[in-house]
Amino acid sequence: MKTTSAHIVVAGGGVAGMEAAGTLAEMGYRVTMIEKDDEPGGHLLQWHALFPDRRPADEVRNYLRKHIEQRNLSIITGTTVEKIRHHGSGVLVSLSGGTEEKADAVIVATGFDLFDARRKEEYGYGIYDNVITSAELEGMFNRGRVAKADGSVPARIGLIHCVGSRDEKVNNNHCSKVCCVTAVKQAIEIRKMLPSCEVFCFYMDMRMYGPYYEELYRESQEFHNVNFIRGKVSEASVNINNRLVIKVEDTLAGRPLKMELDIMVLMVGMEMAGAGMKLAESSGMKRGINRFLETADHHYGNNLSGIKGIFYAGTCTAPMNITDTISHARAAVAETVRYLNSR
Amino acid sequence: MSIAQSNKFGFTINRSRLIDYDSSDRKVREFITLKEPSFRLCFACGGCTATCTAGQHTSFNLRRMNTYIRRGEIEPLREEVKRCMLCGKCLLVCPRGVNTRNVVAAAADAIGKLERNEL
Numbered sequence: 191m192k193t194t195s196a197h198i199v200v201a202g203g204g205v206a207g208m209e210a211a212g213t214l215a216e217m218g219y220r221v222t223m224i225e226k227d228d229e230p231g232g233h234l235l236q237w238h239a240l241f242p243d244r245r246p247a248d249e250v251r252n253y254l255r256k257h258i259e260q261r262n263l264s265i266i267t268g269t270t271v272e273k274i275r276h277h278g279s280g281v282l283v284s285l286s287g288g289t290e291e292k293a294d295a296v297i298v299a300t301g302f303d304l305f306d307a308r309r310k311e312e313y314g315y316g317i318y319d320n321v322i323t324s325a326e327l328e329g330m331f332n333r334g335r336v337a338k339a340d341g342s343v344p345a346r347i348g349l350i351h352c353v354g355s356r357d358e359k360v361n362n363n364h365c366s367k368v369c370c371v372t373a374v375k376q377a378i379e380i381r382k383m384l385p386s387c388e389v390f391c392f393y394m395d396m397r398m399y400g401p402y403y404e405e406l407y408r409e410s411q412e413f414h415n416v417n418f419i420r421g422k423v424s425e426a427s428v429n430i431n432n433r434l435v436i437k438v439e440d441t442l443a444g445r446p447l448k449m450e451l452d453i454m455v456l457m458v459g460m461e462m463a464g465a466g467m468k469l470a471e472s473s474g475m476k477r478g479i480n481r482f483l484e485t486a487d488h489h490y491g492n493n494l495s496g497i498k499g500i501f502y503a504g505t506c507t508a509p510m511n512i513t514d515t516i517s518h519a520r521a522a523v524a525e526t527v528r529y530l531n532s533r
Numbered sequence: 534m535s536i537a538q539s540n541k542f543g544f545t546i547n548r549s550r551l552i553d554y555d556s557s558d559r560k561v562r563e564f565i566t567l568k569e570p571s572f573r574l575c576f577a578c579g580g581c582t583a584t585c586t587a588g589q590h591t592s593f594n595l596r597r598m599n600t601y602i603r604r605g606e607i608e609p610l611r612e613e614v615k616r617c618m619l620c621g622k623c624l625l626v627c628p629r630g631v632n633t634r635n636v637v638a639a640a641a642d643a644i645g646k647l648e649r650n651e652l
Contacts, residue, residue, distance in 0.1 A: 356628060357628040358627075358628055359627075359630070394576065421578065421579040421583060422578035422628060423580075424584040437584060438583045439596060441596060444594060445594075446582055446589060
């Protein structure tokens with residue numbers, strides 16, 4: 191193989207970055223993966239179990255960790271990619287430490303940030319105890335105990351869909367895709383952990399788009415008594431008994447509804463990562479109106495940046511589940527190799 | 534069965550509950566859409582109705598009203614629009630950025646015009 195001496199920088203060490211870097215290294219390329227945190231793994235590090243089959247997140251973490259254990263793959267942690275610019279036939283990649291990496295191509299895999307729930311002030315995150323995010327609930331699953339802030343056992347939990355998604359008020363018109371099925375998964379997990387705790391999902395539309403998602407939704411009704419109310423929660427407050435009170439329209443009954451909750455879980459959506467935005471800004475990469483990276487063609491070129499030698503992988507281009515992220519990263523590798531062979 | 538017998542069993546003519554889309558009146562919808570184009574953006578989440586003060590005590594339901602207008606069902610509108618106090622809380626909630634207060638004002642306007650044969 192004539193091009194295996196090529197060096198590729200992967201910006202980001204989450205699911206997309208690990209898959210792309212590992213696959214390229216397997217093919218014999220020299221790869222440098224840059225990760226902003228102390229270890230690779232990205233958001234997956236926080237997760238306890240994955241939809242739709244509720245398999246332990248560790249299984250996928252272990253696969254990815256093994257995948258990047260290769261001698262021609264080096265990892266630089268605690269570092270971000272600041273700028274990519276052309277240099278001869280390749281690129282020069284500036285890192286946050288002030289150093290530079292010479293490379294033949296770059297795969298951008300800077301991922302997403304979770305929506306900051308404080309921006310939906312009417313839900314009281316950061317103001318009321320017991321308003322938590324879906325990521326924090328996952329942390330409770332990791333610790334094996336779902337409890338209120340005072341340590342008591344909740345009798346009723348509400349999961350609020352579309353927090354920071356499909357909402358013009360926070361400048362996010364896009365759907366984050368994965369929160370509906372995450373809510374159903376988490377609802378089932380709560381019911382299994384605390385069989386006497388009632389669970390309600392407040393949704394606008396149930397978007398069960400992936401294989402076995404709809405089946406999981408059905409399972410949640412058939413075997414776990416999860417309740418679903420169609421309506422967007424408009425606000426939350428706390429009553430004299432220190433319980434949360436939410437207001438919503440039960441749109442299927444056609445009447446406003448109020449309900450007391452012990453814990454309110456905000457299903458926070460995905461936004462373009464801040465680090466990725468800075469990189470896009472400095473390196474001339476286009477972004478769409480949803481602020482994610484704009485690809486050259488969203489049907490047949492969605493790993494292409496339109497800039498020579500720069501390719502995209504994963505949720506820096508759009509919200510994605512893990513399955514699609516891994517596929518997208520492999521496709522980015524295919525595009526990168528095609529580019530290197532055509533030079 | 535004689536007519537007398539059939540009356541005993543309550544066979545009377547009921548008004549149809551069908552939304553007869555082919556004979557419904559969409560002039561009101563067209564008028565409101567023209568006056569407040571954001572009306573088209575509603576995706577029926579019910580956030581407006583959840584926060585609505587009038588809706589806690591009366592049958593007023595902006596989310597349902599929007600659907601009625603879209604389907605050309607004008608009859609229920611006449612009473613509904615009178616219940617809104619135009620406080621505009623719904624406007625703060627709407628995730629689609631619909632100018633909900635303007636929709637109600639335009640609907641009231643349309644009803645008036647309809648009655649004066651001006652629509």
